[in-house]
Amino acid sequence: MVHPPTPAPYPITALSAVNALGTTLAAIAGALRAGRSGLAPCTFPLPFQTFTGALPADLPAPPAALRSHDSRQCRLALLALEELAAPARAAVRRWGAARVAIVAATSTGGILETERAYAEHRRTGALPPAFDFDRMQGFPGIVDPVRAVTGADGVALVISTACSSSGKAFASARRLLRSGAADAAIVGGVDTLCDTTLRGFASLQALSPGPCRPFSARRDGLTIGEGGGFALLEREGDAAVWLLGTGESSDAHHMSHPHPEGLGARLAMEAALRQAGMGVGELDLVNAHGTGTPANDVVEAGAIAALLGEAAPRVSVISTKGYTGHLLGSAGITEAVLSGLSITGGFVPASLGAAPLDEAIALRGLRIPLATELRPVRRALSNSFAFGGSNVAVILGATGARGARA
Amino acid sequence: MTPVYVTGVGLWAPGFASAAAFTAGVADPAVTTARAELYPGALRRRASPLSCMVASAAGEAVAQAGAALSELPFVLASAYGEIGISVEMMASFEEPEGLPSPTRFHNSVHNTAAAYVSIATQNRGFSTALSAGEETVAATLCEAVALLHEDVPALVVTFADEPTPPPFDRCRPPYAAAAAALVLAAAPGPRPLARLTALRRGDPSARPAPLGQPFTHHPCAGALALVRALCAGLAGPVALGPPGPRGLEAVLELGPGLLRGPEADP
Numbered sequence: 001m002v003h004p005p006t007p008a009p010y011p012i013t014a015l016s017a018v019n020a021l022g023t024t025l026a027a028i029a030g031a032l033r034a035g036r037s038g039l040a041p042c043t044f045p046l047p048f049q050t051f052t053g054a055l056p057a058d059l060p061a062p063p064a065a066l067r068s069h070d071s072r073q074c075r076l077a078l079l080a081l082e083e084l085a086a087p088a089r090a091a092v093r094r095w096g097a098a099r100v101a102i103v104a105a106t107s108t109g110g111i112l113e114t115e116r117a118y119a120e121h122r123r124t125g126a127l128p129p130a131f132d133f134d135r136m137q138g139f140p141g142i143v144d145p146v147r148a149v150t151g152a153d154g155v156a157l158v159i160s161t162a163c164s165s166s167g168k169a170f171a172s173a174r175r176l177l178r179s180g181a182a183d184a185a186i187v188g189g190v191d192t193l194c195d196t197t198l199r200g201f202a203s204l205q206a207l208s209p210g211p212c213r214p215f216s217a218r219r220d221g222l223t224i225g226e227g228g229g230f231a232l233l234e235r236e237g238d239a240a241v242w243l244l245g246t247g248e249s250s251d252a253h254h255m256s257h258p259h260p261e262g263l264g265a266r267l268a269m270e271a272a273l274r275q276a277g278m279g280v281g282e283l284d285l286v287n288a289h290g291t292g293t294p295a296n297d298v299v300e301a302g303a304i305a306a307l308l309g310e311a312a313p314r315v316s317v318i319s320t321k322g323y324t325g326h327l328l329g330s331a332g333i334t335e336a337v338l339s340g341l342s343i344t345g346g347f348v349p350a351s352l353g354a355a356p357l358d359e360a361i362a363l364r365g366l367r368i369p370l371a372t373e374l375r376p377v378r379r380a381l382s383n384s385f386a387f388g389g390s391n392v393a394v395i396l397g398a399t400g401a402r403g404a405r406a
Numbered sequence: 407m408t409p410v411y412v413t414g415v416g417l418w419a420p421g422f423a424s425a426a427a428f429t430a431g432v433a434d435p436a437v438t439t440a441r442a443e444l445y446p447g448a449l450r451r452r453a454s455p456l457s458c459m460v461a462s463a464a465g466e467a468v469a470q471a472g473a474a475l476s477e478l479p480f481v482l483a484s485a486y487g488e489i490g491i492s493v494e495m496m497a498s499f500e501e502p503e504g505l506p507s508p509t510r511f512h513n514s515v516h517n518t519a520a521a522y523v524s525i526a527t528q529n530r531g532f533s534t535a536l537s538a539g540e541e542t543v544a545a546t547l548c549e550a551v552a553l554l555h556e557d558v559p560a561l562v563v564t565f566a567d568e569p570t571p572p573p574f575d576r577c578r579p580p581y582a583a584a585a586a587a588l589v590l591a592a593a594p595g596p597r598p599l600a601r602l603t604a605l606r607r608g609d610p611s612a613r614p615a616p617l618g619q620p621f622t623h624h625p626c627a628g629a630l631a632l633v634r635a636l637c638a639g640l641a642g643p644v645a646l647g648p649p650g651p652r653g654l655e656a657v658l659e660l661g662p663g664l665l666r667g668p669e670a671d672p
Contacts, residue, residue, distance in 0.1 A: 046504070047503065047504040047505075107515065107516075111492065114492075114493075114496075114574070115496055115499070117573075117574075118493065118496045118573065119496075119499075119500070121573040122500065127573060127574075127577075133570070133574050133577035133578070134539065134577065134578070137486075137489075137574075138485065138486065138537075138539050139485070139537040139538060139539050140539040140540075143538065143539070153652075155545055155548045156538055156541065156545060157536050157537070157538040157541075157542075157545035157546070157548070157549060158536060158537045158538060159534060159535070159536050160487065160515075160516035160517065160535055160536060160537055161515070161516065161517040161520070161533075161534060161535050162515040162516070162517060168534060172534070172536075172549060172552075175549070175552035175553060175555070175556060176548070176549075176552050178552070178555060178556065179407075179551060179552035179555035179556075180407075180555075181407075181548050181551070181552055195496075195499050196492065196495060196496075196506075196511075196514070199495075199498075199499060199504060199505050199506060200495070200505075200506055200508075200511035200512075200514070201511075202505055203505040203506050203507065203508045203511055204508045204511065204512070248532050248533075248534070249530055249531065249532070250521075250524040250529060250530050250531060250532075250533050251524075251530065252524045252525050252527075252528045252529055252530045253525065254525070255509075255512040255513065255518075255521055255522075255525075256508070256512040263530065264530055267530055386515070386517070387512050387515045387517070387518075387521065388512075388515060388517045388518060388520065388521025388522075388524070388525075389521060389524060389525070390517055390520075390521065390533065390534075390535075
């Protein structure tokens with residue numbers, strides 16, 4: 001368990017996101033406030049019915065210098081970098097290019113292009129001429145666009161721990177700043193829809209045929225989304241949102257089933273609170289992993305209820321996957337950005353699709369809002385859990401919340 | 407940087423069941439499958455080949471360090487992760503049912519090997535899995551050093567890649583599968599192999615020391631070179647890759663454990 005002795009909050013000086021709700025923070029915040037879902041019937045040719053949280057099929061092509069990287073991952077990354085580019089370039093000028101790290105995250109990388117190349121090879125016996133395995137499938141596929149857009153040239157790595165990837169990127173970036181390896185870090189990532197995850201989750205019977213309904217009695221599986229986002233973390237600076245703490249743990253239980261008592265989830269949340277130097281009563285919001293699968297939601301609700309204890313009536317617990325779908329490797333950055341929008345906007349979005357609540361979850365006494373709550377959010381915890389029992393919790397806070405017990 | 411200590415090394419590759427065997431350079435044709443002894447039988451039957459290599463190398467490194475995988479934070483580095491299983495899955499998309507096997511799907515994630523080690527050893531602590539293309543080894547050591555800068559006293563870091571499968575085998579110069587492991591510690595302990603005093607941008611023309619085929623083009627060749635330098639008792643800079651201005655080198659000073667030689671006290 002990683003938990004340093006003294007809290008060390010870091011300013012998040014810029015945020016960006018693209019997902020089924022929109023491609024700007026303003027559009028995404030508007031949809032969240034209005035309780036409007038971005039989920040729609042899947043347009044992939046598949047042998048089963050499902051919904052997805054998709055972006056438009058046609059995204060702008062990359063500039064010439066990134067033509068060899070032209071994957072949907074690259075296009076989504078470039079779109080997600082649009083709102084972050086100017087502040088990131090300012091950070092590069094402030095700290096020097098070699099002092100700005102890139103901690104990217106993805107679960108599937110550019111596998112959509114690899115699937116298409118594989119299928120074409122089966123048909124024709126040759127890979128497509130434009131297919132570039134390293135720059136599309138490989139991890140440079142996401143790092144190189146970030147370098148090209150921002151000019152950052154410090155340590156660069158990609159965290160890939162399935163659905164906890166971009167939550168863990170915050171933890172990794174924070175360590176790079178604390179150890180002195182960097183003065184700023186561009187944190188985030190993207191994942192795209194692809195056959196591997198759509199068909200893979202179907203094989204696990206974990207996909208809902210309709211839009212996912214986290215915490216609901218009628219939930220019947222998850223909905224996959226695509227997109228992602230980025231955060232600019234700096235050693236010092238002014239910011240409306242701060243990174244207060246991160247906690248990482250393992251279930252040590254099963255590759256694709258959560259620990260039945262949510263032990264690993266609880267360990268990650270406790271570690272994040274310790275790193276932030278705060279008590280559970282100081283939380284206003286938990287953005288749960290909340291996938292909408294029968295197994296995850298009841299286990300996670302139990303772990304959150306056990307953690308919150310008597311504070312439960314004061315802490316809103318939501319899942320935002322009813323808006324965006326499950327963005328897999330980019331769920332952590334997406335839900336951190338959405339939590340940041342709650343902090344800056346003073347609202348908690350409805351936990352979309354949760355009505356009617358599962359009786360077993362309702363009995364836990366959690367405050368799961370079924371309509372938008374207008375209330376100040378000063379500290380929010382966001383969970384991401386993954387295959388292999390990889391868990392992460394990230395705590396963000398408003399300006400002024402950062403010195404909690406420091 | 408604050409120096410860190412190497413207290414154990416491990417390596418598995420076809421033909422080489424240990425770091426010492428790899429350093430000696432004489433391949434044993436009987437070594438074809440990683441034994442992954444730390445996995446119970448049922449888990450080993452489901453484990454991916456990459457997960458088995460990682461378990462063998464990590465098991466060797468922690469045994470040398472006198473540590474336990476049940477307690478150490480675990481870092482997995484790989485350029486391509488479970489690329490073999492990921493491509494196997496693609497064949498099933500064109501079958502009538504169109505679905506992969508559930509086991510194959512959950513074994514296809516980049517962190518599969520870290521997860522199997524966690525499950526086998528009941529380690530509920532920290533683990534991560536990362537990649538950085540040609541910079542994987544250098545970037546992973548930066549992450550490992552940053553972890554030791556927190557209150558982590560020691561950790562195990564593993565580097566593993568298998569060859570890219572057909573039809574993607576022609577997309578890279580060919581290389582053999584291999585996994586390397588290091589136990590790194592913030593304090594020297596009773597018998598450090600070496601002190602890692604610097605992790606810095608190296609001579610842009612430097613390349614990882616020649617490993618000989620079939621490992622020269624291994625995506626984690628820098629880690630294989632580091633293990634070999636440690637086993638051979640070679641102090642000084644070790645190029646971690648990649649070639650060019652982003653290349654990093656690690657600087658090693660020998661410790662008492664290394665001077666005695668790992669073979670002398672297996």
